[in-house]
Amino acid sequence: MARIDGYVADIEYIHHFCRELGPSALNLVLTMQGIEPIPLNQGFSCCDLGCGQGLSTNIFASCHPEGQFHGIDFNRAHILGARELSSQAGLANATFWEASFDDLGRLPLPEFDFITLHGVYSWVNADNRKHIVDFIRCKLKVGGVVYVSYNCLPGWSSVAPIRQLLISCADMESGLLEEQINVSIKFVERLKSMNLSYFSNNPSAGNFFDELSKRSKNYLAHEYFNENWVPFYHADVVKNFAAVNLTFAGSASFVDNLDFLRFSLEEQHLLNSTEDPVLKETVKDFAVNQQFRRDVFTKGRKRLVNVAHQELVSRYRFALVVPREKDTITLNFSRNEAHYDPALYKAVLNALDEQHLSLDDMLLKPEIASFGPEYVHQSLMVLLSASYILPAVDPSPEVIVSTRQFNYAMLERTALNMEPQYLASPVVQTGIKLDWVQRLLLLCELTDSGDPLSFVSSMMREHNYALIKDGAALQSWDENLEELGRQIRSFHVCQLPLLKRLGVV
Structure with a gap:
């Protein structure tokens, strides 16, 4: 297993998109939490630390040609892929850097309005966390915003031993990482089948492992097989970022800010009587046994007065993003x-x-x-x-051109990637998820490729692809054609009109 600073380096991460990293999404959190949002129409800058394959950075760059976007990752394959997509989509405002966290101070970077870290903070060692905090100290503008996600306690308390079993077993094996993961999964399956006391006394651990074992090897490698893997209490992260004058603003997971949806009346009363904001967030985490947090911090950003806050919220326009x-x-x-x-x-x-x-x-x-x-x-x-x-905006012609170019670049790659992917919407300024069949149907529509049933079914035959119905792959070709016909009708009646309203096509 090849690692750099303890982080898996010999297998690529999945092509992951994270809506919460977007400037518009972060501004929504600020606004709803009563904090002045960052003006986006005057030009702004974003940096994604540990950008992975760069999909999020490229999508947001296409939605915001007025902004400058930088993605940084130590994995050369990730950066080369991100640059290739950026070039193919004609994104002049997206720059990708191959660098480790201890190289950050040597990069010729500007100051940033937004700095984001998704899937990084819990997966690097203490030295690299210090490099990250130092980078924020030097490169975040006054009034800037930081997004950081991390594994958290108490949610991991009961299932963290599963991860320790997996990596301990993998470290005993030689060979390719995929093989080490397979051996580790089989080893834990054997322990679980023996109904050891850990599993019999802790049913959630078995359920957690069952779900984990279904994930792709690329995902498992980066989530569980790094040398460094540390869940934090919210209070720990607040303390670390307070050292660089950051203040907790709220959660980028929108529902986590809405107590009336998450908690009983008794729990809400307890939270309302808890004055300390850090303790209040900790109580919330205990109430729902939180495993993962998406925290948003600000550096000296002004709070909105009540009237201005209410006016701003009431003027936010919204778009329906599901059929x-x-x-x-x-x-x-x-x-x-x-x-x-x-x-x-x-x-x-x-x-x-x-x-x-x-x-x-x-x-x-x-x-x-x-x-x-x-x-x-x-x-x-x-x-x-x-x-x-x-949230919805009226996109400028420049934004429409930028997102269309990105979407054509993504659709040209459709035949090569059968996993769900994202196209950019200039209206809601984020990615819209489409599965492989939906992307093929869209490609057929845009390229006048004739009968959609013939077009998609030929691709399915070429790639030996079976449709899923009621959670199971369809076995016969006739069943697949019948289901494909239903999906085509649904696409043209429901999905395509929605994509047009969102400016995706």
């Missing part, structure tokens, strides 16, 4: 399954299915206003948390 198919919604959150007033949500979703609207716009519609501003606002927060809607 409009159901009149009622059932949403699952950590502490409860919430059923909401069908009439309110039907009215809100119907309105958003027609056009992008703000809270103020919705309150001008009698069928929505009758529910009252508080409940309409709450419905928007719920829909945001469930990723039914996202």
Whole structure:
């Protein structure tokens, strides 16, 4: 197993997109938390430390040609791939650097409005965490924003021993990392089958391992087989970043900021009576047994006064980002399954299915206003948390051209990558997820490639690809053709009109 500073280096990470890293997403967190957002129309700069394959950086660069984006990763294959996509998409505002964290001080970089670290902080050693903090001290502008994700406690307390078993077994084996992972998985499976006391007394560990063992080797290698792997309490991270004048602003996982969705009334009362903000976040983590945090910090950013905050929130426009198919919604959150007033949500979703609207716009519609501003606002927060809607803008011609070029570059790669991928939306300024068949259908539509059934089915035959229905791969070719026909009809009725409204095509 090849490692650099303890980090896996001989197998590439998955092509991962993280919506929370986007400037618009981070500004939404600031706004909803009562903090002044960073103006994006005046030019800004972003740096993603540990950018991996650079997919997030490239998507956001295409959505924001007015910004400058830098991605840094030590893995040469990652950086070469990111540069290739950037060049193919014609992104002049995306720059990728092959560098380790101890090289950061030697790179000719500007100061940044946004610095992001996703899947980094828990997976590097103490020296590299110090390099990261020093970089933030030197390169984050006053008023800047930092996003950092990390494994956290107490959620990992009961299952962290699984990871220790895996890596201990792998380190005893020679050969390729993929082989070491296979041996480790089989070893833990054997222990689990023997019903050892750890598993019998800790059912969550067995469930966790069952889910873990289904993941790809690329994912497992980078998540669990690094030499360094440290879960933190939120208080530890706050203390480390306080040393460089950063203040916790909120969670980039939007639902984590909405106590009314996550906690019982008794728990909300306890949280409201907890004055210390760090202790309050810690209590939240204990309440839901949190395993992973996405924290947002700011450096001296001003808070909004109440009137300005309310006005800014009420003017945010939103777009529906899922096909409009159901009149009622059932949403699952950590502490409860919430059923909401069908009439309110039907009215809100119907309105958003027609056009992008703000809270103020919705309150001008009698069928929505009758529910009252508080409940309409709450419905928007719920829909945001469930990723039914996202903030929307009217994109400039420059942004439309930039995202179209990126999307064509991604679609040209469709035949080579059958995993779900993302295309850029200039309207919601982020990536929209499409599976392989959906991308093929879009490619067929844009290139006038004839009958979509013939086009996609020929690609399926070429790649020996079977469609999934009810959680299982279809076995016969006739079954696949029947399901493909259904998916084609659904795509043209539901997905394609949505992609057009979002400016993806």
